[in-house]
Amino acid sequence: MQATSGSALRARTRGNASALRTAAMGYAFVLPAFALYLFFVIYPFFVSIYYSLTKWDGAQPVKQFVGLANYARFLSDRLVWQSLQHNVVWIILGTITPIAIGLFLGILLWSGARGIVFYRTVYFLPVVLSEVVIAIIWNWIYHPLMGALNLLLKGVGLGSLARGWLGDPGTALPALIVAAIWSYYGFCFVVIMAGLQNVNLELVEAATIDGANGWQRVVHVIIPELRHVLTMITAVTLIGGFNVFGIVFVMTQGGPGTATQVIATYMYRKAFQESEVGYGSALAVLMTALSLVASYIFIRLRERGEQ
Amino acid sequence: MRTGRGVSMAKRMNRREFVGMCATIVAGAIAAACKPSESPGASRPASETVAAAPTTTQPTAAPQQEKVTLLYWDGFGEEAAAVDDMVAAFNEAHPTIQVKRESQPNMREILKTALSAGTGPDIMYYDTGPGFAGVLAYAGLLLPLDEAYAQYGWNERIFHWAKERTVFGGKTYGIGHELEFIGVFYNKRIYSELGLAEPKTHDEYLAQCEKLKGAGYIPIAFSDQDKWPAGHMFSVFAGNIAGKDKLAKAISGEAPWNDPDFVQAIQTFFVDMNKAGYFIPDVNAVTYDDANSLFYSGKAATTITGSWMVEAYTDPETMSDPVGFFFYPSIGGKPIAPPAGLGSGYFVSKATKSPEGSFQFLDYLMSEEAAKIWLEELAKIPPLHIDLSKYNLSDLFRFCVEALQQHADEMGYNIDVLTPDNFNTMMFDGFQEVLNGTKTAQQQADDLEKAMQEAKAAGKVMDITP
Numbered sequence: 195m196q197a198t199s200g201s202a203l204r205a206r207t208r209g210n211a212s213a214l215r216t217a218a219m220g221y222a223f224v225l226p227a228f229a230l231y232l233f234f235v236i237y238p239f240f241v242s243i244y245y246s247l248t249k250w251d252g253a254q255p256v257k258q259f260v261g262l263a264n265y266a267r268f269l270s271d272r273l274v275w276q277s278l279q280h281n282v283v284w285i286i287l288g289t290i291t292p293i294a295i296g297l298f299l300g301i302l303l304w305s306g307a308r309g310i311v312f313y314r315t316v317y318f319l320p321v322v323l324s325e326v327v328i329a330i331i332w333n334w335i336y337h338p339l340m341g342a343l344n345l346l347l348k349g350v351g352l353g354s355l356a357r358g359w360l361g362d363p364g365t366a367l368p369a370l371i372v373a374a375i376w377s378y379y380g381f382c383f384v385v386i387m388a389g390l391q392n393v394n395l396e397l398v399e400a401a402t403i404d405g406a407n408g409w410q411r412v413v414h415v416i417i418p419e420l421r422h423v424l425t426m427i428t429a430v431t432l433i434g435g436f437n438v439f440g441i442v443f444v445m446t447q448g449g450p451g452t453a454t455q456v457i458a459t460y461m462y463r464k465a466f467q468e469s470e471v472g473y474g475s476a477l478a479v480l481m482t483a484l485s486l487v488a489s490y491i492f493i494r495l496r497e498r499g500e501q
Numbered sequence: 502m503r504t505g506r507g508v509s510m511a512k513r514m515n516r517r518e519f520v521g522m523c524a525t526i527v528a529g530a531i532a533a534a535c536k537p538s539e540s541p542g543a544s545r546p547a548s549e550t551v552a553a554a555p556t557t558t559q560p561t562a563a564p565q566q567e568k569v570t571l572l573y574w575d576g577f578g579e580e581a582a583a584v585d586d587m588v589a590a591f592n593e594a595h596p597t598i599q600v601k602r603e604s605q606p607n608m609r610e611i612l613k614t615a616l617s618a619g620t621g622p623d624i625m626y627y628d629t630g631p632g633f634a635g636v637l638a639y640a641g642l643l644l645p646l647d648e649a650y651a652q653y654g655w656n657e658r659i660f661h662w663a664k665e666r667t668v669f670g671g672k673t674y675g676i677g678h679e680l681e682f683i684g685v686f687y688n689k690r691i692y693s694e695l696g697l698a699e700p701k702t703h704d705e706y707l708a709q710c711e712k713l714k715g716a717g718y719i720p721i722a723f724s725d726q727d728k729w730p731a732g733h734m735f736s737v738f739a740g741n742i743a744g745k746d747k748l749a750k751a752i753s754g755e756a757p758w759n760d761p762d763f764v765q766a767i768q769t770f771f772v773d774m775n776k777a778g779y780f781i782p783d784v785n786a787v788t789y790d791d792a793n794s795l796f797y798s799g800k801a802a803t804t805i806t807g808s809w810m811v812e813a814y815t816d817p818e819t820m821s822d823p824v825g826f827f828f829y830p831s832i833g834g835k836p837i838a839p840p841a842g843l844g845s846g847y848f849v850s851k852a853t854k855s856p857e858g859s860f861q862f863l864d865y866l867m868s869e870e871a872a873k874i875w876l877e878e879l880a881k882i883p884p885l886h887i888d889l890s891k892y893n894l895s896d897l898f899r900f901c902v903e904a905l906q907q908h909a910d911e912m913g914y915n916i917d918v919l920t921p922d923n924f925n926t927m928m929f930d931g932f933q934e935v936l937n938g939t940k941t942a943q944q945q946a947d948d949l950e951k952a953m954q955e956a957k958a959a960g961k962v963m964d965i966t967p
Contacts, residue, residue, distance in 0.1 A: 253613045253640035338783035339791070358783025361726060363937055449728060450785040451934035466610055468922040469636050 245475035264476035285435030296382025325440030332373035363453035389423030575626035583878040623853040632922035663884030679844025722801035724787035731932035732917035738766035740838035740913030758949035767942035812880035838913030921956035
């Protein structure tokens with residue numbers, strides 16, 4: 195008995211040592227990336243939270259601790275609410291539209307169209323362009339005097355609709371969202387195409403035999419089969435909607451007036467243009483919190499729906 | 502078994518090596534990150550820096566023989582070869598100082614952080630306003646230059662108002678540079694074609710705009726997608742309607758911005774002239790560069806902008822038609838006060854490796870030798886009392902330099918380089934709204950006053966009253 199338990203102990207010890215070595219190797223692989231993540235993401239994140247509790251211009255050696263005063267200031271800052279409103283519009287239109295376009299194109303090609311590789315390349319092309327390039331392209335398209343859009347409208351006899359798209363407070367935000375959708379739907383399309391490869395064809399065939407039309411097959415068979423892919427894209431797009439910055443900054447700088455100001459551009463303005471780093475950090479924390487909460491709620495709702 | 506153990510040993514060795522290597526990298530990174538940076542506020546005299554290194558390695562070397570390298574940041578662009586030439590000329594004449602120039606297109610974003618971290622430049626060319634250099638000065642990141650002004654004779658050589666624009670808290674921190682003013686540039690061919698002459702009054706100019714519009718020209722190449730051009734227009738009309746003194750008081754927070762004169766200034770340009778159709782259509786959707794293109798191509802007959810555009814207007818490759826200039830004329834019989842100001846200014850970091858070397862470099866940049874390059878090659882006007890007969894300049898540029906040399910004291914103010922940031926962002930956004938018709942002149946004036954009071958309460962207002 196003693197001999198048996200001794201050998202079992204030795205075996206367990208050997209097993210533990212092996213497990214430890216395996217774990218150590220795992221940590222060794224993770225450590226460099228984690229150190230970088232810690233230093234460049236986690237540390238700045240907590241520092242931002244600290245800054246958000248201070249009044250600081252970014253240059254003074256002393257940061258004045260003000261508690262939650264920066265957050266309380268949100269309540270009376272009209273521009274915060276206006277910017278949030280623009281973010282919400284951006285999230286709704288900028289999430290639904292590219293996913294819908296990606297889904298439509300994906301299903302269209304999946305159902306047997308020729309030249310998938312060609313279309314996939316063409317649709318994905320805008321995704322590889324930088325935001326600045328996209329902004330420049332669309333600035334030219336929207337140009338009031340020589341832009342393609344106004345020339346097209348005038349060419350087809352709709353000259354009365356021609357306008358300075360980015361200079362009109364009624365059209366500036368939708369114009370930016372259209373540019374953003376153009377740059378993003380290709381990503382949705384490619385991910386959905388990948389997801390469609392895993393759709394159970396037997397289910398689709400069974401639905402067809404049962405008399406389901408194309409629309410019914412899409413809504414009741416294909417979309418539920420794509421739920422994980424769609425959840426992922428929606429969560430990523432939601433976060434992107436809260437964080438949108440580059441395209442707005444380059445194309446309108448939040449203008450005309452504040453008609454396209456979003457939280458990120460307002461944060462930039464406060465932190466870097468008006469030297470209110472404390473308040474700007476509070477806006478950054480707000481942006482992060484909203485992204486996290488919105489994504490969490492969305493994912494929870496999806497999970498509950500599945501259950 | 503043997504083979505297996507051998508493989509296992511080899512694996513273990515690799516793992517150890519790998520873990521060791523990772524640990525070294527991480528420890529190194531952490532050590533580098535945690536290395537205490539030099540206190541940004543701590544100034545190190547040149548002699549100390551120059552002498553410190555050689556004493557340990559070459560005790561016998563004379564400290565003055567060692568070179569000190571000074572980092573110089575500006576925003577002139579990598580292509581500004583003439584600036585590089587000036588730096589090279591200075592380095593050649595000063596064997597113990599090596600100035601290294603870096604052009605930073607995004608200085609406003611990085612300078613504050615770089616100086617605070619103790620890694621910024623020794624010498625910088627930066628905006629002079631209270632929201633820019635003022636923030637750095639009050640944070641103790643800049644070196645006061647009062648003694649250098651006396652030591653190098655800058656008080657005699659440099660325009661006093663170029664110095665005054667860099668005074669914060671009673672101390673002088675910089676040398677204002679790139680003098681400029683704002684006025685009306687016009688296409689002489691179009692004016693001659695329509696029989697127009699330089700107007701003497703605002704009403705005369707409006708009549709010309711009407712005639713130009715009727716002839717199919719855009720009367721004024723004004724656009725505001727970039728937001729800041731509106732600040733210049735407001736400076737012109739506020740100066741000519743409210744007058745220089747009241748404008749100075751308003752900038753200093755001592756007169757209200759919702760004074761009827763300022764409301765009238767906003768109403769006249771941003772509402773009445775806009776409604777009359779004198780600007781580029783869809784004014785908020787066109788950039789400053791595109792507006793200039795319309796002027797270059799002769800589609801727009803006049804443009805209200807700054808003297809920094811003279812180089813382009815006198816370059817036949819850019820603009821084939823001849824260009825004339827007049828200051829925006831009198832409004833309602835009041836004296837004119839054309840906005841004049843500074844492009845930016847030279848400043849020295851408090852943590853510079855060599856204050857003396859930095860002063861010598863600034864002294865060179867403000868020398869007669871450098872003035873020739875500033876004027877002839879870069880078309881930038883230095884803040885110096887100079888004899889213009891020595892320089893080869895175009896007629897239009899010569900006129901601009903002479904005007905600034907002789908009348909700068911009588912000129913008005915370019916508002917946005919003197920007002921705080923919150924005021925400027927509010928002003929820029931607000932004027933786009935006035936141009937869109939979503940805000941009235943009175944509302945804009947009220948918002949300007951509110952922004953100024955907020956800045957005043959935060960101690961961000963610059964006093965420019967005499």
